[in-house]
Amino acid sequence: MGRSPCCDEIGLKKGPWTPEEDQKLINYIHKHGHGSWRALPKLAGLNRCGKSCRLRWTNYLRPDIKRGKFTPEEEQTILNLHAILGNKWSAIANHLPGRTDNEIKNFWNTHLKKKLIQMGFDPMTHRPRTDIFSSLPHLIALANLKDLVDNNNNSCWEEQQSIRLQTEVAKLQYLQYLLQPPNNYPMPNLDMDTLNLLNSLPSAFSTKDYGDLDSPNPFDGIRDHLPGLKTLETPANNFVTSDNQVQDQVCEYTVLSHGENSSTSPWLPSSPSPPPPPVTTIATATATSAQQLVDCCTTPTTTCTSGFWPDHLLLDDSLFNDIP
DNA sequence: AACAGATTCAACCGCAAAGCA
């Protein structure tokens, strides 16, 4: 397997393309098509290597290229697909008409990766980071709020309720941080302790406790997005039972994950128990399942409607900023 | 206004798969 010699040829121009060069390339391709990229530069009168011409055309000059900012829908699609495909930029680009792999890669590296990191996620696995530093802000906030509660026994009822509310919200936020459920998929691998803990929270947050407060119960939101939590009270739920259709489907999806870490990605459904053996090839997945999942990820307006992180679940971080 | 540091993104590099003789 030899490397293309074209890039090694001396005297060929490198660096940014001039408008004249662009025009030459466009004119030639419009007339003749690109044909052999290696032969193209000479035929088009360009002092460039074929590789450079191909790149310039596919990433910049192609008429069907969509330029400008990524829409929230596109951003969501990239996130969804990256959770499944990993850094397969060209595969991701296939699902975003008019966007190039290079553009998506750049967008990922400059925006989405940082966004995930800021939110405490590992950008490769899409899982919450488990190291102590990533959860430190949440833990500090909780500790501070606890102090506030302990030291405000003499304050008025409204203040106490306000502090209680903040504490509960902080708890929820921390739990949310730990769990980060994707609303596109069924809840993955929630152990019973966690589900029980979550189910115990509404009792501390009942309408009764809010009394006359106008604010809605913040737990309503989180419950709506935790199917395992919602259905735990009924005997037949998708996560407690061991054999049902949903789980079968879910097991098929698991093989699509990328890399060894991502088999446990929370964005991907996986079998609750027992854990599946490590999967080494995509070939074992049914084409239908693969397509179903990709379709699901690339169709934000249908059954898998909203984003990973519904707005009402992403509680305002200003709560923590306000804490001394 | 000037500078430094951060960010963005077009372009390059090298590898590997596909194609072909």
Add this chain to the structure above:
DNA sequence: ATGCTTTGCGGTTGAATCTGT
């Protein structure tokens, strides 16, 4: 079957631009 060429992909670089001081 083998080896060379072409194409495509993902990672990386660096110049241009933006932002903060």
